[in-house]
Amino acid sequence: MSKNTRVPGYMQSKAARNTRGIIGDREIRFKCSLQNTILDVLRGRPGWQEVPGPNIQQQNSQQNNKPAAGIKPTVSSQPAGPQQPSAGVPNRIGYQPVPPIQRNSDGDWDFYWCDREWLHQNYDTMFLHEHQKILHFRNHYELTRKNLMVKNLKRLKKQTEREQGKSEGLSFDFHPTTYELPSEYHIFVEEFKRNPGITWIMKPAAKSQGKGIFLFRRLKDITDWKKGEYQPLTDTTREVPETYVVQRYIENPYLIGGRKFDIRIYVLVVSYNPLKVWLYRDGFARFSNTRFSLDSIEDAYVHLTNVSVQKNAPDYDPEKGCKWSTMRLRQYLTAKHGSEAVKKVFKGIDNIITKGLQSVQKIIINDKHCFEMYGYDILLDSDLKPWLIEINASPSLTASGKEDYELKFGLLNDLLNVLDLENRLTGKEKRIGGWDLLWDDGPVLADDGNMECTTNGTSVTTANSFLGCHNDRKRQLREIYTSAQAIKKT
Numbered sequence: 376m377s378k379n380t381r382v383p384g385y386m387q388s389k390a391a392r393n394t395r396g397i398i399g400d401r402e403i404r405f406k407c408s409l410q411n412t413i414l415d416v417l418r419g420r421p422g423w424q425e426v427p428g429p430n431i432q433q434q435n436s437q438q439n440n441k442p443a444a445g446i447k448p449t450v451s452s453q454p455a456g457p458q459q460p461s462a463g464v465p466n467r468i469g470y471q472p473v474p475p476i477q478r479n480s481d482g483d484w485d486f487y488w489c490d491r492e493w494l495h496q497n498y499d500t501m502f503l504h505e506h507q508k509i510l511h512f513r514n515h516y517e518l519t520r521k522n523l524m525v526k527n528l529k530r531l532k533k534q535t536e537r538e539q540g541k542s543e544g545l546s547f548d549f550h551p552t553t554y555e556l557p558s559e560y561h562i563f564v565e566e567f568k569r570n571p572g573i574t575w576i577m578k579p580a581a582k583s584q585g586k587g588i589f590l591f592r593r594l595k596d597i598t599d600w601k602k603g604e605y606q607p608l609t610d611t612t613r614e615v616p617e618t619y620v621v622q623r624y625i626e627n628p629y630l631i632g633g634r635k636f637d638i639r640i641y642v643l644v645v646s647y648n649p650l651k652v653w654l655y656r657d658g659f660a661r662f663s664n665t666r667f668s669l670d671s672i673e674d675a676y677v678h679l680t681n682v683s684v685q686k687n688a689p690d691y692d693p694e695k696g697c698k699w700s701t702m703r704l705r706q707y708l709t710a711k712h713g714s715e716a717v718k719k720v721f722k723g724i725d726n727i728i729t730k731g732l733q734s735v736q737k738i739i740i741n742d743k744h745c746f747e748m749y750g751y752d753i754l755l756d757s758d759l760k761p762w763l764i765e766i767n768a769s770p771s772l773t774a775s776g777k778e779d780y781e782l783k784f785g786l787l788n789d790l791l792n793v794l795d796l797e798n799r800l801t802g803k804e805k806r807i808g809g810w811d812l813l814w815d816d817g818p819v820l821a822d823d824g825n826m827e828c829t830t831n832g833t834s835v836t837t838a839n840s841f842l843g844c845h846n847d848r849k850r851q852l853r854e855i856y857t858s859a860q861a862i863k864k865t
């Protein structure tokens with residue numbers, strides 16, 4: 376452990392030693408069904424020990440926990456965290472798989488980073504103890520399936536218009552016109568005919584990584600899809616057609632260097648009732664590899680910004696990659712358009728984040744054991760208007776390069792700091808590392824002292840939102856741990 380990553384005084388004073396975590400004094404036992412950055416974070420976290428799942432032995436023998444090509448193992452960039460010695464868990468980020476502790480019980484965990492399939496299969500039969508924490512809410516798909524997200528947003532918009540007037544409903548106009556297929560095919564055709572010549576995008580409602588997506592301008596372009604998917608179900612052995620959404624394609628994306636991009640934003644929900652939301656200040660813009668043009672609507676490398684699509688482009692350069700940090704993007708936009716215009720963009724993004732979550736607040740099965748880290752996809756158009764493209768419940772945690780690894784490592788480590796299973800914080804913090812508390816049963820305002828957005832040195836918004844601002848997370852963690860410790864002492 377390097378000196379500058381030490382939490383001052385943590386577990387050194389008598390008071391600190393007397394501070395018991397939620398779990399008590401024993402180690403925190405975790406399970407993880409992924410083999411990427413999150414596993415590194417969990418294995419590297421002092422005081423945490425791994426409980427092998429069914430696949431752990433296999434994972435270890437395959438040594439799948441290696442970094443992506445080109446990323447060097449990082450030693451001791453572990454940010455402030457509990458620094459007590461811990462048997463079996465190295466106090467550094469290690470790529471060599473750490474041998475898991477052998478346990479027999481499958482339910483013997485305090486923290487589980489599980490996959491959605493596992494949760495669906497087991498949630499209803501699970502009994503969880505008071506302190507146990509698990510990733511995902513039971514019916515997270517209400518927000519993360521493309522068709523359901525739009526349905527829920529449309530419903531909340533209508534309700535808002537009814538209760539607060541038409542003008543309030545305008546604050547929901549941030550997702551492109553969308554219809555569910557096949558169920559809304561006929562309404563879509565009417566809309567299609569009203570807008571001749573525009574471009575539409577078809578997307579499977581429940582797939583990701585750009586799979587199954589195509590653009591079209593003529594109705595007959597979707598005839599083949601219709602033939603395959605949209606047949607009356609006379610044949611009872613046939614599967615129900617896959618649900619798609621058809622969406623107005625944003626034909627005027629904001630371009631940088633002639634290329635389109637979208638922004639990946641990380642949002643953490645620790646409770647739906649009351650709604651409590653954290654926003655991570657780092658993230659990235661994902662660029663397409665090829666210059667934007669509406670002439671080649673069949674070219675996925677031009678129109679889909681997913682890294683999983685772009686990395687297969689023939690001229691993709693893995694060294695250069697196709698990402699900018701959100702901070703770099705914010706600086707670029709500020710230099711080009713001024714801070715007022717950029718403030719408006721980011722305020723618009725805050726609005727999208729909270730409206731999206733409010734649209735499902737009453738539907739999601741709230742459970743104090745559950746939390747969710749969402750990856751929002753936001754696209755800017757040439758008028759700097761932010762559009763919500765989709766919300767993911769399992770944003771990729773696989774790093775595409777060294778910088779990406781560092782971002783994701785910090786993000787996930789700070790997520791554990793927010794959940795605070797070690798019980799080292801006061802619970803009143805408005806910022807923990809790179810996460811800022813955006814909503815706590817209502818909008819959260821920035822403290823006066825915290826109002827500066829350091830990309831251009833000016834004092835900005837009153838909302839506690841710092842997307843794309845400087846992320847001095849390690850310094851901030853040192854401060855809050857010191858102050859929480861002092862408060863707990865008294």
Ligand SMILES: Nc1ncnc2c1ncn2[C@@H]1O[C@H](COP(=O)(O)OP(=O)(O)O)[C@@H](O)[C@H]1O
Pocket residue numbers: 551576578582583584585586588622623624625626636637678679680681752754764765
């Ligand atoms: N309505 C749209 N207008 C412009 N580009 C879009 C639109 N919908 C999707 N895209 C592009 O396609 C990509 C993939 O779409 P998305 O809805 O995120 O599906 P997936 O779940 O496959 O990632 C987006 O990242 C964006 O670049």
Ligand SMILES: [Mg+2]
Pocket residue numbers: 584585681752765
């Ligand atoms: Mg996406």
